[in-house]
Amino acid sequence: MSQAPIFLYAGLTSFRQEFYSTGNRKVSARGSRMRLDIRQKLFILVFLPVLTLLFLQGNFLLGKWKDLRVYRSQRWNIELMGKTALLITELQKERGLSSKFVGSGSGKGTLEDQRKAVDSAYQELAPYVEKATYIKQDKLYYQKQISDLRTQIDRGAFKSPKDVIDGYTPVIRSLLEISNIAVNQKTVGGIGKVMGSVGILQEAQEGAARFRGLMSGIVSSGQTVTDRTLLFGLIRDFEQIEINLQSPALIYVGDMKSVIGNLLSGTDYEQLKDALLEVVARSTLQGAGTTTYRISADQLWNIGTRIVEILNKLVQDTLSILDAQSRRIERTYSVEVWGAVGYSGVLLVVLVLLGYSFARSIRNPILKVTHTFRTIAEGSGDLSEEVVVTDRGELAELARDFNRFTSVLSDLIRGIRQETETLRRVGQELQEGMAKTAVSTKQIASTLEEIRNNIMHQAASVTESSATLENFLLRLNELKGLIETQSAAVTESNSSIYQMLETIKKVQGSLTESNRQIEELVQVADKGKRRLLPLIEQIRTITDQSKMLQEANSLIAGIAARTNLLAMNAAIEAAHAGEHGRGFAVVAEEIRKLAENAADHSKSIAGNLKNIQQVINQVVESSRMVQDSFDAINTGIMRMNDNRKVLEIAMTEQGQASKEVQIALEDITKVTSKVNQFASEIELGSKEINQEMKNLMRITEEVKTAIQEANSALQEISGATLRISTLSDENRKSIESIYSRFAAFKLKGE
Structure with missing residues (x-):
């Protein structure tokens, strides 16, 4: 059973080498004539008329x-x-x-x-x-x-x-x-x-x-x-x-x-x-x-x-x-x-799609056959895939022959894979058994090592605990002295805190009086600001009225200028009229003088109004500065009031905290008395524990000696198990190598 798969694998390897050598000779023989692959030829066949159409349509x-x-x-x-x-x-x-x-x-x-x-x-x-x-x-x-x-x-x-x-x-x-x-x-x-x-x-x-x-x-x-x-x-x-x-x-x-x-x-x-x-x-x-x-x-x-x-x-x-x-x-x-x-x-898109479709229908079956032969030659491939060609030409005949070849090859490889699978399963079971044995041995060794380490730790802990207990007894005597000192200090602290509470009550009374005075100061500042607002509004009204006077004066100046221009035109017309226009010329001259006089007075009025406007602007600026000062005073008062409130809250919290500290000190006094009693009881129990720790150290030394003897015997068992596991692993790798070579093929029906 183990020799048949190896023989078939060697045959396939020889076939692959022969296929590659023959293909390389054919390619080298045709290399000087075939410089374009099928995709390039189909591309030229499709896109040459498309380019011609693009050229003609581009000219148009x-x-x-x-x-x-x-x-x-x-x-x-x-x-x-x-x-x-x-x-x-x-x-x-x-x-x-x-x-x-x-x-x-x-x-x-x-x-x-x-x-x-x-x-x-x-x-x-x-x-x-x-x-x-x-x-x-x-x-x-x-x-x-x-x-x-x-x-x-x-x-x-x-x-x-x-x-x-x-x-x-x-x-x-x-x-x-x-x-x-x-x-x-x-x-x-x-x-x-x-x-x-x-x-x-x-x-x-x-x-x-x-x-x-x-x-x-x-x-x-x-x-x-x-x-x-x-x-x-x-x-x-x-x-x-x-x-x-x-x-x-x-x-x-x-x-x-x-x-x-x-x-x-x-x-x-x-x-x-x-x-x-x-x-x-x-x-x-x-x-x-x-x-x-x-x-x-x-x-x-x-x-x-x-x-x-x-x-x-x-x-x-x-x-x-x-x-x-x-x-x-x-x-x-x-x-x-x-x-x-x-x-x-x-039209271009249609031609490109049609050309692409035709080229794809020709090229895809050839590519599938080529790809399958390449994967078989390399030792892997999908033998379940069949080339489908819808036409009845040479490509369809090539596809049918290729499908028959892959079916025969698929049946052959399936038989080899079944035999190899049996060998792989037996080797796997052997390796699993040895692996379990090795794991059990390692677990026993690990358990013994862990027990030995625990015993070592226990011995060290017992020694350290004994020394610690001796030190604890010494510290316990010192603690009793400190507890007595603490009780006296707590009594003195309680008296000091009572005096501090009395001082806090006096500060809170002063803060209440300050609060009343600040509120009176805020009311006075608000009254001054409210009395200033009507004055500012009246000054603004005077400013607007002065602007209206300036506009009226400008209107008078414009009327005087136009009157002067009319007088000049009347004088020109009177000059054109000759003797008949002398009387009209006198009237025109008087009108011109009147217009010039009005213009001069208008300029004087404009100057006075300008000076008045400047004085009003100064008053407005001074009023604004006074208003800003009131705002600054209000802001300062509010800040001072806020600081006072913060201080009042802090003093209240400090008084409450001091009361709590006083209560805590009373509790500490009671606890200190109880701690002193507990310290005496702990001292008596610690002496009894120290005697038991010495007995535990003697038993620990006896257990450590027994574990060292068991660990030596287990090391001999582990060496034998390791040699058997190595041989089993080499056998599994050989079977896996044969199986993986044939498992790379995807067979029909899978």
């Missing part, structure tokens, strides 16, 4: 993405044109108001408001100017140009409205050039032509704005035009309106055509034309000099402003339509692009 998506960028760029250009058109409109209005201001000297306030509107519009355009790479000027160019023009106008550097128009026009033309450059950028969807129409409308708006500014300045000055260039410029600007609005390149969007038709045939346009004819006729026939035009500068300005606003509205409406159309196209294109991305992603 790249083209779509470029188109989408163009859509976004043209929408950004539309927004840039809208911000530019807004700034141009506001700047044109500032140009016209500046022209009127230079021509007539009036309208400064309106001009300042318009400048703020221009600055606001420029702040909206500035971020677009920074980002636009095709704009050569930086963001400070326009701001500096406009600032320089405003400075020259405020200093009176421009002598005529035409100079103002000519100063602003290059800046506006530069802004129009930005719109033209934006129009020439790449566009798609037919939006570029409509953006070109916006440029035409802006040119018409510029002509109308220039005409409005020049004509308003000329009419407000009341002078004829002697400069032929200026006359031709007026005519050119007016014709520019109609030429651009009737341009064949203009593409109509929405109701643009009807609005332009109504504008050219409307009353405002005809009035502008009549005003132009009047200026040309008077300037040509009368020559240089003053004149009075049928239309006022304000009427002309309002008519021109309405036309400019109509053209600006057309520009903004067209840009809004273009922006909405561009956003709609961009959204549609974005949906198409992301739809294509989603479709490509889904």
Whole structure:
């Protein structure tokens, strides 16, 4: 039974060596031809078409993405044109108001408001100017140009409205050039032509704005035009309106055509034309000099402003339509692009999953067979596992042959394992019997050793106890003397504690009187603080009233300033009226003097109120400091009261503790008397115990000698048991080695 498993194990080992040597020769023979394993080949087979699809779809998506960028760029250009058109409109209005201001000297306030509107519009355009790479000027160019023009106008550097128009026009033309450059950028969807129409409308708006500014300045000055260039410029600007609005390149969007038709045939346009004819006729026939035009500068300005606003509205409406159309196209294109991305992603996932599934169905059976052969060759393996292939090809035939081979091998190994199991069980029982014998021997030896140690400890303990008992008797005599001394000390302590209790009662009476005085002090401090609060509130009321007086004085000063300004305006009007306005001039002078007198008194009152306010502030600060002092006094009193309470509690506790100590000392006196009696009794019993300890030491020596003889005999038995256990262990290891080699295989049916 023991030789059959060894023979079969040797046969399997030989088979394993032959399998490995044959496999290595085959691999080395094919190494130069087979450089890719089956997983790499399947990977190439699956992912080559996937990569081709990714390349084609990537090119398609790249083209779509470029188109989408163009859509976004043209929408950004539309927004840039809208911000530019807004700034141009506001700047044109500032140009016209500046022209009127230079021509007539009036309208400064309106001009300042318009400048703020221009600055606001420029702040909206500035971020677009920074980002636009095709704009050569930086963001400070326009701001500096406009600032320089405003400075020259405020200093009176421009002598005529035409100079103002000519100063602003290059800046506006530069802004129009930005719109033209934006129009020439790449566009798609037919939006570029409509953006070109916006440029035409802006040119018409510029002509109308220039005409409005020049004509308003000329009419407000009341002078004829002697400069032929200026006359031709007026005519050119007016014709520019109609030429651009009737341009064949203009593409109509929405109701643009009807609005332009109504504008050219409307009353405002005809009035502008009549005003132009009047200026040309008077300037040509009368020559240089003053004149009075049928239309006022304000009427002309309002008519021109309405036309400019109509053209600006057309520009903004067209840009809004273009922006909405561009956003709609961009959204549609974005949906198409992301739809294509989603479709490509889904298709890619499907192809990868299908390829992975096919490769797995081919590779897994081969890997299972390879893995099982490898584990068998290495001496371990799962022979219960069968390769399952659903198709009917070569892989299925290979799987069936492999399953039959593992079934035969599994039956062979199962028989070997059964025989080995019998040998292992017999060896295990023998080893367990010897182990029990060895354990019993060790337990007996351990018990004897423990008894011997206990006897040794007992002998030492008896000796030590005897010496201790002798020492105890000596100490007991000393204890009796100490107890008598203690009794006398307790009597003296009891008398001292009684005196301390009397002292504590006196301290508690003093603390009660201090408590009453502290409470009276707290009441006095509270009364002082309450009397101070109404005074602080009245001072605050005076402060508020003084602030109201300052506000009233400021109002009087403002009224005096405005009265003085009205007096100056009345004096100017009286000067314009000549002789008829002398009486009005005298009244205006008196009003001005009255206003100056009121202003001087207002300044004096303001100074006095300021001094009063300073005094009130000092009183408020002093009141606050007094209130803080009362708060500090209250805080100190409360802290002192808290400390007194703590001291009172401590004295109460000390009195109680002293009483308890007195009671304890009385108990100690009683106990000391009893202890002295017990000490006498213990001394008598200790002498009897000392005699018995000597008898115990003699018996312990006799037992220790008997244990040493039994321990020598047990050592001989333990040596024989150890030799038998060693032989049994070697036999068990040999059986376990054979069994473990075959137990590594998992057989069918397990």
